[in-house]
Amino acid sequence: MTFDISVHHPEYDAFAPSWELLRNAFEGEDDIKRAGQKYLPLKNGLAKLMEDGSHRALAQAAYDAYKARAEFPDLVALTVRGAVGTILDQAAEIELPPELEPLREKATRDGLTLEALHRRIATEVMLTGRYGLLPGIASDGSPYLAGYIAESIINWDQDEENVADFVVLDESGYERDRATNEWKAVEKYRECFVEDGRYGARVWTKGKEGWEVGEVVEASDRKQRPLGFLPMVFVGSNDLTPDPDDVPLYGLAKLSVRIYQLDADLRQTLHYTSEPTPMVSGYDDPQEAIKNGQVPQGIGGTNIWVLPKDGKGEFLEFSGAGASAQHDEIQKAYDRAVMFGAQMLAEKGNANESGEAKRVRLDSQHSTLKGIAMTSASGLEKALRNVAIWIGADPEKVKVTPNLDFFDHDLDAQTITAIVSAWQSAAISWKSAFDRLKAGGVVPEDRTADEELALMDQEQFGRDADPGDVLPDRQPDPEQIDK
Known part of the structure; x- marks a missing residue:
């Protein structure tokens, strides 16, 4: 059987829908609306019209208007940014051996400092519960860290001792043709593995004739000794193991979509019922009356209404409880969203609670933040230690100590x-x-x-x-x- 580099780990496929939901919710309303019916299904009446070929365009226009009126709440992005701001309100203390000091100001190939890289790690772990760090050595011999989001880590495996020895990283994207200055999509994967006690990597690129496989590049330290382990570090919301962890804000993202759907229905109701509509009655043949110009065609002080005997003019105006019920449901969903997301960031409590009671309450509320603060710092520390081993520095001199005290910002x-x-x-x-x-x-x-x-x-x-x-x-x- 042919080796297929694009195969996904079963756990990847299980978690991918959750990651997609969180990614879309974080990016906001435009991404959610681009997904169309994935997050805002067609109403029954529109669905039937959509099935009818002769009314498809009309139904699509009605759905587009229905979707355009709806508002998606920015709860996930606000919570992620607030949580990361809380975690890194005080930057982690990072100790490095002299050989690794250059990484402090340039840790990645795109120029991120270690502090900025730590912020990116915390943001991704807060969002999807997963991030990857792969140490590398540039052509000039300088070390760096490459970061991979959850969606890019498509496959992995472990040896008999449950130590990671294989990972496939999706590096697909757009590349510029320097001869024509045009951009084109390129499907590319990096395979990293340990074989016979030696760490190596190779790149697979999809060409017109199929997969093109690059040469295996084996890693060795500065004494030309082979690197005997996979330096990839998997950072999760709970630990540093290869398998994905729970998505911390999955419940909040689901509630955000629910609010979006409820808001679409509420705005649809208001659109059709909130504007008063003039109505006249008393005509024996309404169609004939309209044809003869007997029915008023405008309202206002310059328009005279002449009605038939016993005729009546009035306004149709919404006065039922339906819209209020929809609004109440939205408010309930927002209240639940606070429970899922904003509670982690809340510092307000009973005015009479003691300092110790406040500490216990906030410690409980911030348990997720503390877990992510610890794993993001531990993951960065482990990746830096792997770099130290690779270049022959002392890994024990690498220490990343996170701030875990999120509530002592102000003392009364x-x-x-x-x-x-x-x-x-x-x-x-x-x-x-x-x-x-x-x-x-x-x-x-x-x-x-x-x-x-x-x-x-x-x-x-x-x-x-x-x-x-x-x-x-x-x-x-x-x-x-x-x-």
Whole structure:
């Protein structure tokens, strides 16, 4: 049987519809509407007209108007951006050996810094629950990291010890013909594998005669020793294993589509019923009356209505509860969307809740964010360590430490007083109090404990103070700063 490089892993096909939904929902209304009936099915009446060849154009025009009036809510994009902003509000601390320092400012071939690459990883994992990092060495010998979205990682496998040893990456896209300056679509896949303890890769390109297979390029370190493992790193929402993880915001995307469908129906209702329509009655033969010009053709102060005996003129105007019911259903869907998405970002709670109660509540709400913060940082760290091994640097000197404290942005006056009181009563050290105040945004991020103590000595403890100033009962002990 012929080897088919384009074959998908079964798990890929199982998750692909979810990834497509999230990708479309993230990109927004234009992408959703381009998908047509995939997200907004035809109403029954239009479906029957669409089946009738003689009315197909009329039905299509009616559907296009129905779709154009609908509004798709931007919930997924807002939640993803808000979540990533929360995760990376404080950038991860990245430690590198000297050999890898150039990656800090240029980690990818398209010029992303390590911090920007971390943001891209977190965004993709938040969106689809999956991202791939493949280390490489450029022709000039400099290392880099190549990123692959979930849809590009089409196949993978593991050895007997459940270690990944095979992956196929979709690198298809448009390429420019330098001779003609025209762009053309190219179908291309990169196959990476470990065979006989040696890591190699080759590129498959679809040509007019079928697949064209490039030469296998084996990787070796700077001492010309073969690289004995697959350096590809799979970053998921839960772990770093090759199989896809759950899509974090799948429920929110489904609700967004539901709101879009409900909104289409509501706007259809309003379109046909909200505008008052004049109506006259009393004609024995309405068609003849229209033909003879007896029926009023306009409204307003310059138009005189002459009606037959016992005739009546009035406006037809919607007054039922149908539109209100549709609006209520949309609001309920929005409320559920808040539960699925915005709850992760919410910081408001009961005004009387204690600091510890708030911490427990927010810790629960932010569990998904913390998981993604940890896996995105761990994945970046593992990829950088693989680069270090490849170029002969010390992988143990690579560390990526994410910020996991998402709720201590602001401390209220009561909490600040409690921290200071605990320090003054010797319940906690000056260093502990300082760290807590710094985490809460009371102290600038770039200020050290020594600098803060020096400022306190000058500003509060009498070097230039007036003799009558009342000083705090307890000054910070310099020996406590490192405790």
